[in-house]
Amino acid sequence: MVLILSVAKSFDYNEKEIETEEGLEAMYDRWRSHHKVTEKSPERFNAFKATAQLVHNHNKLKKSYKMKINGLADMPIEEFRSAHGDEVLANLKLPGPGCPACPACPNCPAAAGPKDLPPSFDWREKNVITPVRRIPGCFNMGPAITSIEAINAIVTKENLVLSQQQVIDCYPGGPIGAHTVYEFALATGIATLESYPEVGGKHNCDKAKFGKKLVTISGYEQLNHIPNEEAVMRMVQEQPVIFSIYTNDEEYKNYAGGIYNGACEGWPKWVLLVGWGQDPDGTKYWIGKTTFYGEEWGEKGYIRVIRTPEGFCGMYKFGFRPFKTIETRNIEL
Template sequence: MGGCSWLLSLFIILLFLQLPACKSSSISDLFDSWCREHGKSYSSEEERERRLRIFEENYNIVTAHNGKGDSTFTLGLNVFADLPNHEFRAKYLGLSVPATDSVIRLRSESDEDLSVVKDSDIPSSLDWRSKGAVTEVKDQGSCGACWAFSATGAMEGINQIVTGSLVSLSEQELVDCDTSYNDGCAGGVMDYAFQFVLKNKGIDSEKDYPYRGRDGRCVKNKLERRIVSIDGYTDLPLWNEKKLLQAAAAQPVSVGICGSDSAFQLYSRGIFSGPCSTALDHAVLIVGYDSKDGTDYWILKNSWGTQWGIDGYMHMARNTGKAEGVCGINTMASYPIKTSPNPPTPPPTPGPTQCSIFTFCAPGETCCCSWWLLGLLCMEWKCCATESAVCCKDNLHCCPQDYPICDTKRNLCLRRVGNTTVAMGKQLGKKSVSAS
């Protein structure tokens, strides 16, 4: 009997010695499955091991929170589960409230007052998605342009409510061109975006000026393609949840929040109640409100793709008794005003110029061959940055239509006047850009 006890004790000791290895193996398998689900890969085995350690830390945060059993929301190993919180904050936030003022309140460009929406007229619940006023969830990527997504979402909503047409608007135009105060991927504020659209008399569509997830040079001709216009915007009073509800009952509303806490990063579902800071660093869109089991909540549309939260959305507690609201949501809210029809539909943007089956030049450019095979088959094309240009025989230069004669010795483009006179004109244009 004593021998059996000794063997049993040895077995238990060996079993406990194996537990860390078992857990490590289990986490590694879970991480591999998570990587496959989210399409994650890493540049080296060292990087993978580093991300695995971070994943395990976030796993512990998730299991500790969900194990409490008394929370109104749950956490999950979402698309951000391999990021430490400091890296997450650096990449995915972007509301830039001036350091000199913890709350930015710009001068509203409208006297619109939503107090005309009487309390008795406000429905107990509302979801602008079901009314066709909300576009699909978008993904800002690692560009801190949440402010642009919140602003376009609010303008998309009011445009649909007024015109009946839901048009996805261009965040990239705001990132590239709205640079008077906002700073692209480095951050911005929704009010400044509304001001930009007012000054430009409209904004282009997402389809025509697509999102690239990085700062770029403003495409000037796109500024003239005004698909949707607004007539003003209104800032809601500070810490006034009643006004915020009146606004949300009338249209989707842009709000600033604090989105930097680990619980926000790893949010999965349920009614998010914090705790979280009220230092504003992220922008989202209120697209409705509702209640569940006696708890009121906002429906928030985020811009982190559909692999975060409830397919890209969050339910955040409201009517909590805190003036600033959960994560400061009652602190910086605004919405665009629209009363006028949109500008006339602009003509379609010219497509690329096709040189061959596989090669193209940009719209407004001319294809010129730079390498002929036996004088019959072009093996390489280059682009002349002039529409309907004349390609010079040296295969290096081009001339505009109004100066169509190539003088490669003097590096000039000429035109003939009358029967015999040749007038000197512009310098030869060089075909310096390869067709793609």
């Protein structure tokens, strides 16, 4: 009997297809039909073959996380890096260790002591995290957008979905990155997705789409070399925070679920940390939200990353958190 292999609910295949070039090509055509992909080229077919072999071999091993053949399977790794990694951050020389006592969130309760930190915590249970969606364009901006959505919901009790498209279209400078989102929110305010829909690419700024409300912040902080796990937990307990993870590009691209503890190499990827937890076997993890491929990727758009004192894959080296006080009102148009 041929073993049918599947991870999550997306694309199924059988192991016989992996064994021959003809089987892989037929599998690729089924995948293209499944994901409604019209483009076909030798380069993309080669990328798909490499992905299929990687996923198949990985899932036969007893690892703490699984992979799957998702909608990014035929994307060459160079294209994935340019779209989903952060080249500026990859080449950034961070300042030395510092910030042993980072400024407290101006609108949050006093930080908890280590004995007061619960074994699990999840902002998704508090109605401040917007639904996972795929945000086209500059993918290193998406987690910054969602971090503003979260702090705005915490302070105003309004759970608003915001438009990255408006930032891309209307930001006057460059390059565009996570910091761009915060600077734009400070200077202009960010429109809701309902008013200014995502279409991908850069277009002329259309102020007619700004709608009735622009969400603002009172400031933001760049986080460099946070000293330990406990300090990050305190921050995340105050509000969701974005950090970068230097993970293997292929493993991350094909992540399907479980606690990621793979190779620490490749370009940095931004995630919004929304909480933490612990498996029955005692393995501790962070819960991260992504925006680059919607609910099909990972655990319905989320990743669990192993939680370590020093920060797995450089996680505590670089991040951002926005601030919003009660006095910082959104702009009503």
